[in-house]
Amino acid sequence: MVRIIGLMSGTSLDGLDMCYTEFNFEDGKWSYTILKAEAEEYPAEIKEKLASAQNMSALEYALFNSDYGLYLGSRVKCFIDKYHLKPDYIASHGHTIFHQPAKRFTGQIGSGAGIAAESGVDTICDFRTTDVALWGQGAPLVPIGDRNLFSEFSYCLNMGGFSNISFNRGEKRIAYDISPVNYVLNHYTRAIGLEYDKDGEIARRGEVEKNLLQALNNLDFYTKSGPKSLGREWVEEVVIPLIDSYALTLEDKLATFCEHVAAQIGSHIEGGKVLLTGGGAFNKYLVERMSANAPQCEYFVPDSMTVNFKEALIFAFLGALYVHDMPNCLSSVTGAKYDNIGGALYKAGI
Numbered sequence: 001m002v003r004i005i006g007l008m009s010g011t012s013l014d015g016l017d018m019c020y021t022e023f024n025f026e027d028g029k030w031s032y033t034i035l036k037a038e039a040e041e042y043p044a045e046i047k048e049k050l051a052s053a054q055n056m057s058a059l060e061y062a063l064f065n066s067d068y069g070l071y072l073g074s075r076v077k078c079f080i081d082k083y084h085l086k087p088d089y090i091a092s093h094g095h096t097i098f099h100q101p102a103k104r105f106t107g108q109i110g111s112g113a114g115i116a117a118e119s120g121v122d123t124i125c126d127f128r129t130t131d132v133a134l135w136g137q138g139a140p141l142v143p144i145g146d147r148n149l150f151s152e153f154s155y156c157l158n159m160g161g162f163s164n165i166s167f168n169r170g171e172k173r174i175a176y177d178i179s180p181v182n183y184v185l186n187h188y189t190r191a192i193g194l195e196y197d198k199d200g201e202i203a204r205r206g207e208v209e210k211n212l213l214q215a216l217n218n219l220d221f222y223t224k225s226g227p228k229s230l231g232r233e234w235v236e237e238v239v240i241p242l243i244d245s246y247a248l249t250l251e252d253k254l255a256t257f258c259e260h261v262a263a264q265i266g267s268h269i270e271g272g273k274v275l276l277t278g279g280g281a282f283n284k285y286l287v288e289r290m291s292a293n294a295p296q297c298e299y300f301v302p303d304s305m306t307v308n309f310k311e312a313l314i315f316a317f318l319g320a321l322y323v324h325d326m327p328n329c330l331s332s333v334t335g336a337k338y339d340n341i342g343g344a345l346y347k348a349g350i
Helices: 044-055 058-083 112-119 129-133 143-149 182-192 198-204 210-217 232-244 250-266 284-293 304-323
Strands: 002-009 016-026 029-040 089-092 095-100 105-109 123-125 155-159 162-169 172-180 272-277 297-300 344-346
Touching (some): 016 304, 029 058, 044 095, 089 112, 089 304, 112 344, 162 250, 182 250, 198 284, 210 232, 250 284
Parallel strands (some): 002 089, 155 272, 272 297
Antiparallel strands (some): 002 016, 016 029, 123 344, 155 162, 162 172
């Protein structure tokens, strides 16, 4: 048995998720219990720096990597003290700033040493780098948790900043990113002072622009086969400029992009029971459009704790695998040379 606090900060910048979970490994099977979980929004200064970190100088980036790690450590320490928790480890995803696996490079900001120092808890972080060094995508990493913790579902679909899917094909777990989701939708709602489109109400009022929809669906990424992953670079360089090239209202932009997301997701699901998690699971309009595009499947939205904290839960699980010296990156998913144990451990004390 091991108790771990998983930390997750998604590309949609909606804040920090902290999930304190107990894992047990018996008779070759894993089980888990979420003991406590909490989410908090970022202060404006942190959010602004995360949104622009890719443009920092080397010195600014190095300093923010340290500062952000110390910030995460202090927030976890408050979480621990508030609920009198006794974690064995912290497992931190960090916040992705750079992700260019074709160049064997990925960067998640947030010093593990800083987290350990501020929290007083041994910290595991940097889960993607080894896989990328082994010619893998370093993503998605959640599927190993899907396989071990949610095996009753035909598909596990997460919709956060990006959508990603995992499922079994024979004896192999297959997974990949499908499309951007909240990274794009939230980009446009923030222009009018809203963090997100609640229940998809704004999108529901819009009309789908068929020419833009066709252009989005024809983007090169969607024709690629094999392990593939998405980063903010592609969205900012390709997707958002394409949407902005059409003179549309906010409502029409959101409606069209929701239709695009629904079409892309529907093309990857043959049928069966689908576990739906991530912030996009609460977008009622988007889920309706997904159901219309894939009537052969049953979307299952679990309890709010699982919806909101599944990624933090699974990064805690990656930490549990690391502690048990078991692979936590699947080559069948990432395309790496072989399954590997991703992560780096920072000790809080002697």
